Amino acid sequence: MNFIMFRKFYAHKNAVKLLILLALVTVSCASRKDFVYFQDEPVKKEDISLVNTELVYGTDDLLTIDVSSLDPEASRPFNLPVVSYSPTVIGAQGQLKMQTYLIDINGNIEFPVLGTIKLGGLTRTEATAYLKERLSEYIKDPIVNIRLANFTITVLGEVNRPGTYTIQDERISVSEALGLAGDLTNNGKRTNVFLIRESGGEKRFARLDLTSVNLVNSQLYYMAQNDVLVVEPNRARRNASTYNPNTAVIISAISTLATITAIFVVK
Structure with a gap:
């Protein structure tokens, strides 16, 4: 050359x-580690401590309470009818809806006949048992069905559909919440998802690793009322x-x- x-x-x-x-x-x-969920091996079954994930009612929760029994007339006073009206061409059309009860700052609601009762701080099971006990004074073998009407969660950050979602059931996992939000984008950091939860009137914070299979056994896997998930951007997105x-x-x-x-x- x-x-x-x-x-x-x-x-x-x-x-x-x-x-x-x-x-x-x-x-x-x-790399694969940046995108794949539940990558590691689960801990041994005997090492897993099961936790109670039942919802606890709190301030500003909106409840529907249906009372029934073998005697419909006896339970009628405890089910106040609510009529909503919608305008039509020939007038207004009414539709029966269930009464809702807002839990106040002291954890109380105003219930027909029973007056002021405290449901804040109780789980659904506990609240149902308490109402049955109180109603037994008026109704034989009452049946009580309680539902939370405004169970909401919020998912923000690097997801495809960020926003606030109202859940029909009273139980939703982190995976299901992210599914509602259209999953993480490719720019979402899966090892450090930020969870904001209100408990006892205080804001609490936690970090979730979506790449760990042991997340499903965590007490944080199921979300609570008004939980907020924040998916932070990865380094590529920040750059x-x-x-x-x-x-x-x-x-x-x-x-x-x-x-x-x-x-x-x-x-």
Whole structure:
């Protein structure tokens, strides 16, 4: 190889190196660990402590309470009818709805006949048993059905459909909540999902690792009323947020300059 050919080879080699370097700077790679859920091995079954995930009623919860018995007339005073009206062409059309009871700051509701009763701080099982006991003074073998009408959760951050969701059931897992929000985007950090929960009038915070299979056995796996999940962006997303719109122009200019330099060097 003569000297001129060596100079051409060396110049082109340097230009290629520069272009590869620019490509590496602008492109980020992601591994399997960045995306796959429940990657690790579960702990032994005997090491898992089962926790009570039953909902506990609290301030601002909106309850529907249905009371029934073998004697419909006896239970009627405990089921106040609520009529909602909707306008029609010929007037207004009424529709019966169930009465709702708002738990106040002291944990109380105002219930027909029974008056002020405290349900705040009780689980559904406990509240049902308490109401049955109180109603037994008026009804033989009462049947009580309690439902939470405003069970809501919020999912924010790097998900496809962030927002606040009202849940029909009183039980939803973290996985199901993320499913409602359309799952995480590719830019969501799966190892550090932020959970905000109100308990005892205080805000509590926790970090969830979605890549760990042991999350399903955690007491945090099932969400509580008004829980907030925040999916933070990964490093690629954070870097993109500081991306300069002129970067592409600058890279193109550098590439052109590298090509011109290589041409002049070999001449």
